[in-house]
Amino acid sequence: MFYLLTYLSFIFLVQSGQTNVSAVLNAEGLHMMEQGKIKEATERFRQASQADPENVEALNNLGVALRRQGDFSTAVLVFQSALRLRANDAQIYNNLGMSLHGLDRLYEALAALKKAVRLTPQDAALHRNLGIMLMESGDDPQSETELRTAVRLDSRSPEAHYSLARLLARGKRSSEAFDEYHAALRYAPRQPAVHFELGKLYKANGDLENAGKEFRLALKLDTNNAKFHQALGSLFLQIGNLASAESELRRSLELDPSAGESHRDLGITLRRQDKLSEAIAELRHATELIPNDSSSHYLLSQVLQKMSKPDEAAIERRQAELLIQREKDTSLANAYNNTGTQLLQNGQVAEAAVKLKEALRLNPRDPVAQYNYGLALLLQDKLDEAITQFHSVLKLKPDDPNTHYYLGRVLLAKDQVTEAVTYLQEAVRLMPDDARA
Secondary structure (H helix, E strand, O other): OOOOOOOOOOOOOOOOOOOOOOHHHHHHHHHHHHHHOOOHHHHHHHHHHOOOOHHHHHHHHHHHHHHHHOOOOHHHHHHHHHHHOOOOOHHHHHHHHHHHHHHHHHHHHHHHHHHHHHHHOOOOHHHHHHHHHHHHHHHHHHHHHHHHHHHHHHOOOHHHHHHHHHHHHHHOOOOHHHHHHHHHHHHHHOHHHHHHHHHHHHOOOHHHHHHHHHHHHHHHHOOOOHHHHHHHHHHHHOOHHHHHHHHHHHHHHHHHHHHHHHHHHHHHHHHHHHHHHHHHHHHHHHHHHOOOOOOHHHHHHHHHOOOHHHHHHHHHHHHHHHHHHHHHHHHHHHHHHHHHHHHHHOOHHHHHHHHHHHHEEEEEEOOOHHHHHHHHHHHHHOOOHHHHHHHHHHHOOOHHHHHHHHHHHHHHOOOHHHHHHHHHHHHHHHHOOOOOO
């Protein structure tokens, strides 16, 4: 998720025509924010809010400043206070949603952004922010709808084109993605993130020459970005330019020593140069930093074997085999889940339950398969099992509104009214505009 939220924007509120103490303090805070003095600005906004507790602009700006410093919890409380004073302010809902996102309360964040869009449907930035967050939630179709709306409302917005391009690239719709990246660069040619993502798309499509050009442009604009150096180094490795690969990957690690992929690729580069001891050191770093990367363990086993360390090589090889099997199980589990979901939608509940149960055997911590299996159990009137299943989902996704809703329904069917109300109330809080709840 390297650049996923790059273009999510907060919105400051500015007062006009007021000369009272609170308004003056708020204006001073805004000026300090422009100068990058965030802590000082926070104190000014706090003073403005204390001087006039009904100054909505100061409250909003205080929330933005707190969010900028990573104090998401307090920011949420401040935005909620602002909304009690001004219940239909789209910009404050936008800011609330982004702060909730910082707390990993994704469904509540989406609800706040959807409210913002309903209040100001012609605001391209709000549609863009909602689209980006929907992309993160995995709702690609609705994300595309919002991002295309953002582009329609503001066709010159590089942020909207860029975000839409990333969504299309993720969906393997390369031709459309290229168009959107190039549109973004027409309006913002000096955005390194856009050049970087465009380079990744060229590389994924086998155009290594243009990929290299874009990675170099990204680095020209942001010379100290470790990921850009890693991408260019990996490209050099792919085309066999080992000296340049080593140079770029070492620079990446100077900037970010915890970059596991850079350690892995540098290890491969050194191995190809027969610098085996150095390769082992880099690959060991990779296995520590990205322990679930099967290729790092497998490559390390090969180098250890070549260095006449068969026992250590065997350990790494076994770990690689376990990880490869886990990857296969996860892939197969996803296939079973997709089949089971389709059967469930077609009303073939018993058959769906069989597929979903097998998906969970292969990948027991998949919350989507757990949820779908819970629905299948509910539709078969296996209420106790459904309750257990929905509780399992909430351990992994405690803010999933649909799980709260269906768990509440199952508990109602079991005449456990008090518990049911608790879960249904939580569903209402998480999705206040859903008619079911």
